[in-house]
Amino acid sequence: xxxxxxxxxxxxxxxxxxxxxxxxxxxxxxxxxSAMVAAAIANQxxxxxxxxxxxxxxxxxxxxxxxxxxxxxGKMKNPNSVSEAARSVSEVVERVAKSGKIPVTLGGDHSxxxxxxxxxxxxHPETAVIWVDAxxxxxxxxxxxxxxxxxxxxxxxxGLEGTYVTPFKEWIxxxxxxxxxxxxxxxxxxxDEGERKILHSHHIKAFTMHHVDKYGIGRVVEMALDHVNxxxxxxxxxxxxxxxxxxxxxxxxxxxGTPVRxxxxxxxxHYICEAIHETGALVGxxxxxxxxxxxxxxxxxxxxxxxxxxxxxxxxxxxL
Ligand SMILES: [Mn+2]
Numbered sequence: 001x002x003x004x005x006x007x008x009x010x011x012x013x014x015x016x017x018x019x020x021x022x023x024x025x026x027x028x029x030x031x032x033x034s035a036m037v038a039a040a041i042a043n044q045x046x047x048x049x050x051x052x053x054x055x056x057x058x059x060x061x062x063x064x065x066x067x068x069x070x071x072x073x074g075k076m077k078n079p080n081s082v083s084e085a086a087r088s089v090s091e092v093v094e095r096v097a098k099s100g101k102i103p104v105t106l107g108g109d110h111s112x113x114x115x116x117x118x119x120x121x122x123x124h125p126e127t128a129v130i131w132v133d134a135x136x137x138x139x140x141x142x143x144x145x146x147x148x149x150x151x152x153x154x155x156x157x158x159g160l161e162g163t164y165v166t167p168f169k170e171w172i173x174x175x176x177x178x179x180x181x182x183x184x185x186x187x188x189x190x191x192d193e194g195e196r197k198i199l200h201s202h203h204i205k206a207f208t209m210h211h212v213d214k215y216g217i218g219r220v221v222e223m224a225l226d227h228v229n230x231x232x233x234x235x236x237x238x239x240x241x242x243x244x245x246x247x248x249x250x251x252x253x254x255x256x257g258t259p260v261r262x263x264x265x266x267x268x269x270h271y272i273c274e275a276i277h278e279t280g281a282l283v284g285x286x287x288x289x290x291x292x293x294x295x296x297x298x299x300x301x302x303x304x305x306x307x308x309x310x311x312x313x314x315x316x317x318x319x320l
Contacts, residue, residue: 006280007124007238012051012101013315015042016092019060020085022067022078023111023150026257028293033106035292035304036311041106044308048317055096055103058088073166075147082149083167086115086156090171093119097283104311107288109257110137113242114153114172120284121157121177124238127283128182128228129154132272133244134260136188136195136206141165143194150289151192154183160198180204182237184224186272187212187247190260209262217268221275240284241276241314243269245307255295255303266306273313285314 005011017033042052067081076082089105093116096103105116110133121127131137131154138154139145140162156163159176185206191199199206205227207220215223229237246256249263264272276282290307292300309317 004280006236007283008102009100010051011049013045013104014096014101015052015054016058016089016096016103016105017054017056018058018085018089018105018108018112020063020108020112022070022081022085023109024148024257026291026294029107029109029257029289029291031292032108032290032304032307035290035300036106036287036308039304039308041308041311044312045315048312048315050315055092057092063088072147074141075144076141076149077147078149080167082111083171086112086118086153087171089115090119090122093284094122097123102282102315103284105284105286105288107286107290109150110242110244110288111150111153112288113137113286114156116242116284116286117153117157117178117240118173120240122173124283125177126182127238127240128184129178129240129242130184130186130224130228130276131242132186132247132269133242134187134190134246134263135244135258136185136191136199137244138195138198139192140194140198143192143198145192155198158183158202160202182228184227186220186224187264189262209264212264212268217264217271218275221272225275225279235279236281238283239276239279239281241273241282242286242288243273243310243314244289245287245303245310246289248306253290253303253306254299255291256289257291257294258289269306269310270313273310274318277314277316282314285311287311
């Protein structure tokens with residue numbers, strides 16, 4: 001049974017393919033969008049009743065040129081290309097969402113999430129972000145050890161201390177449009193010390209794998225939706241789902257850059273997507289960190305397929 005859509009007028013999705021890997025060191029993640037397209041993701045989404053188009057307005061060749069001579073700033077690696085990729089994505093996501101369609105961003109690495117969160121929140125100002133991930137991705141330029149910016153997008157989106165730095169300060173909104181009260185994590189199990197402090201000091205709701213074990217995924221998603229809806233039974237706040245495939249256990253989704261054991265099962269990952277779809281409140285979706293180059297062809301294919309499957313689940317594919 002398909003659910004009513006609360007914030008968009010019709011079932012219309014726009015695929016935004018982002019062949020970008022500059023937020024982390026492992027090449028190959030930029031190949032995921034074309035691999036998902038080759039796996040017929042557009043037709044799969046059409047087959048569950050959606051009108052599907054693709055936005056190809058971002059000049060990724062220009063961003064690749066920037067990446068070629070992208071010197072670190074402080075600890076931040078590839079700051080200019082990451083900033084420009086995220087800025088470009090934010091503009092497309094905002095435009096697509098304001099046109100009444102659901103932007104589906106296919107990464108690429110999770111630094112793109114900075115762009116999607118800012119873009120969707122500009123279009124739908126009260127949007128809650130559900131970030132499904134093994135990692136919190138909330139390091140700042142000061143707290144990051146690796147300097148890989150795919151570990152930092154949420155700190156920039158929230159405008160945390162130390163994030164209004166060149167080149168990001170040229171475009172990220174100040175004051176921020178996203179809010180720590182409208183952010184919730186599911187699936188965390190590898191949190192840096194600096195991130196732990198940030199999560200505590202900003203009272204950010206996080207359901208780790210410990211909570212998934214303790215309460216079960218059904219209850220965790222209920223609590224997550226309660227939280228972002230102001231601890232009411234209402235389910236009408238717009239939701240942006242940013243799904244990092246590394247939230248899943250590496251046995252389920254092996255071909256990803258920073259796998260961490262002890263993750264979500266196949267069904268737990270799909271359940272999150274299905275339950276968010278049932279609210280009718282989904283306004284934006286990211287599927288990131290599939291890297292088809294890391295494992296053998298079979299494991300890469302398995303990971304691409306699960307990425308497509310999670311997108312379908314979030315857009316309403318159901319078991320019955
Ligand atoms: Mn991530």
